[in-house]
Amino acid sequence: MYATCAARAHDISIALITDESSIAYLAGFWGYLSTEFGRPTCLIIRPDENPVIVTPLMELEMVGRMTWIKRVRTWTDSGSSRWAAVLHDEIGLSAPVIGIESASVPAIVRSWLNENFPRAQFSDVGKILGPIRIIKSPEEIEIMRKAGEIASAMMAAAHGALKERAPEYEAALAVINAGTRKAAGFLTTRGLEAFLSPMIHNLQIMQSGTDTSMVHRRASVRRMKRGDPVYFCFCNMAEFKHYRLGFDRMFFVSEVSDEAARIQSTAVEAQQAALAAIRDGVIAEDIAEAANTVYRCAGFEPGYRTGRSIGVSYLEAPELKEGDKTILKAGMTFAVDGGISVPRKTAGRIGNSIVVTKLGFDYLTDYPRGVTVV
Numbered sequence: 001m002y003a004t005c006a007a008r009a010h011d012i013s014i015a016l017i018t019d020e021s022s023i024a025y026l027a028g029f030w031g032y033l034s035t036e037f038g039r040p041t042c043l044i045i046r047p048d049e050n051p052v053i054v055t056p057l058m059e060l061e062m063v064g065r066m067t068w069i070k071r072v073r074t075w076t077d078s079g080s081s082r083w084a085a086v087l088h089d090e091i092g093l094s095a096p097v098i099g100i101e102s103a104s105v106p107a108i109v110r111s112w113l114n115e116n117f118p119r120a121q122f123s124d125v126g127k128i129l130g131p132i133r134i135i136k137s138p139e140e141i142e143i144m145r146k147a148g149e150i151a152s153a154m155m156a157a158a159h160g161a162l163k164e165r166a167p168e169y170e171a172a173l174a175v176i177n178a179g180t181r182k183a184a185g186f187l188t189t190r191g192l193e194a195f196l197s198p199m200i201h202n203l204q205i206m207q208s209g210t211d212t213s214m215v216h217r218r219a220s221v222r223r224m225k226r227g228d229p230v231y232f233c234f235c236n237m238a239e240f241k242h243y244r245l246g247f248d249r250m251f252f253v254s255e256v257s258d259e260a261a262r263i264q265s266t267a268v269e270a271q272q273a274a275l276a277a278i279r280d281g282v283i284a285e286d287i288a289e290a291a292n293t294v295y296r297c298a299g300f301e302p303g304y305r306t307g308r309s310i311g312v313s314y315l316e317a318p319e320l321k322e323g324d325k326t327i328l329k330a331g332m333t334f335a336v337d338g339g340i341s342v343p344r345k346t347a348g349r350i351g352n353s354i355v356v357t358k359l360g361f362d363y364l365t366d367y368p369r370g371v372t373v374v
Contacts, residue, residue, distance in 0.1 A: 011097060012047070012098075012123055013096055014045070014046050014099065015098075015125045016042055016043075016091070016098060016099065017042065017045065017129075018035075018042050018101060018104070018109055019101050021242070021312040021313040022043070022312075023041060023053075025242075026043060026051075026129075027053060027067045027068070028066055028192065029053065029062075029066045030066075031055070031062075035106040035108065035109075039077075040083055040106060041053070041055045041056070041059070042055075042109075043069075044090055045099075050070065050071055052069070052072070052073055052090060053072045053073070054072075055073075056077075056083075057075065060074050065195070066192060066195055073089075073090060074086070084112055087112075091117070095120055096120060097121045097123050098113065098123070099122075099125035099128075100123075100124070100125065104126070130316070130317050133312065134311075134317070134318075134329075135329055140311075141355055143240055144240075144310075144333060144355070146186050146240045147239055147243055147244070147245050147364070148353060148366070150200075150240055151234050152247075152365060153178045153179060153182035154237070155234070155247065155249055155367050157174040157175050157177065158174060158206075159372070159374060160174065161175075162224065162230055163224070164225060164226050164253055166223065167222065167223050167224075168206055168207075168219040168223075168224065169221060171206065171219065171230075175200070175234075176201070176204070179238070180198050180200045181198075183198035183199075183200065196241060201237070202236045204219045204237065205217070205234075206218065206219040206230070206233070208225075208229065208230040208231070209224070209225060212230070212231045212341075212347040212349075213346060214341075215341060226253060226254045227253065227255050227256065227260075228253045229250055229260055229264075229346050229347065230251045230252070231248070231249075231349055232250075233246075233247075234246070234248070235314070236314065238365075242312050244312070244313070244314055245335065246310060246352075246353050247335075247351055247352065247353060247365045248349050248351030248352075249349075249367060250349050251373075252373045253374060255373060256371060256373050259346075261371045263347070264350075264370075264371050265348070265370070265371060266294065266300065266340060267338035267340050267348035267349055268369050269294050269338070270291040270339075271306075271337060271350050271352070271369075272369075273290040273291050273294045274288070274291040274306050274307065275336055275361060277290040278328065278360060279357070280328060280330045280358045281329075283326070283327055283328070284319065284320050285322050285323060285324050285325065288305065288306040288320045288321045288324075291306045292306070295340070304339065305319050305320060306337060307319065307335055308334065308335055309332065310335050311333060320334060320336065328356050329356065330356050333354065333355045333356070333364065334354055335352070336354055337351040339351075350369060352364075352366065353365045
């Protein structure tokens with residue numbers, strides 16, 4: 001197990017994994033009620049022992065059928081077998097170096113660790129797990145390609161739902177239905193797939209009209225008007241088997257003004273400039289600079305990063321932005337964006353997920369680019 005070997009190499013006596021995406025990646029298990037319900041699930045890794053899952057008793061049956069890990073410790077909501085007692089028993093009294101995911105460990109768990117292990121040294125195992133996950137295997141890329149097919153079905157449904165006087169939420173419902181049906185076609189009731197829900201969920205990022213400048217506003221009861229720009233972002237929705245993509249498109253209802261078309265065309269040009277610069281051996285921040293040059297030449301200031309690494313988390317490292325010196329390698333996967341906001345007026349946006357190759361990249365998501373009038 002890569003994580004066990006990494007823990008030994010970094011002199012970590014015990015690693016406490018609490019991030020849900022990391023547990024899914026390493027242990028093949030995910031839950032649906034977790035820390036936000038006061039029910040933390042943890043994966044414990046020691047260099048020379050088999051790993052252990054610590055989970056609520058109510059999750060035992062599902063955990064046992066999903067994970068490859070043999071040892072599972074359970075806890076209950078009250079009494080002497082609460083999570084803190086079970087976790088303390090598993091960690092023991094002599095753990096000089098405890099590995100935690102510093103950026104994502106839940107506050108309730110970190111506070112408990114600080115109180116109960118005041119002499120322990122805490123090491124960030126997130127810096128170990130990141131490099132393990134950063135280059136995807138062929139099997140992972142195939143899963144992500146299916147996620148891309150799901151995302152494309154979602155975007156086609158969004159496209160088809162746009163018309164004058166139609167409310168935003170109806171387009172959002174069309175996205176959910178199309179994505180769910182596409183995902184269901186890839187799943188079976190056998191093995192681990194039996195625990196995968198095809199349901200596309202999370203609150204749809206969608207704006208229309210002058211609200212498109214807000215970037216992350218959600219679908220509302222607003223009715224679309226002639227000439228409206230309409231923006232869809234699937235970054236918190238497009239996924240398959242826990243691999244998450246980024247995918248964005250902008251549409252225009254019935255017609256588009258010359259200025260709105262110019263802004264959208266510039267966003268597309270910036271994204272394409274970034275994509276053209278991607279290949280094995282290029283520095284991450286140079287990809288961002290290729291896009292930023294397009295913005296500046298068109299009279300716009302860059303507003304946010306050009307891209308982010310994608311995988312089992314919504315945000316992974318590295319990022320395509322100024323200051324990130326990571327050298328890209330074949331097998332890395334990114335969401336690559338073009339984006340311009342004109343406050344209280346309009347916006348131009350586009351986003352795709354890709355996999356880096358030796359000589360360039362391959363799309364994981366694809367849909368017509370440019371200025372699209374519906």
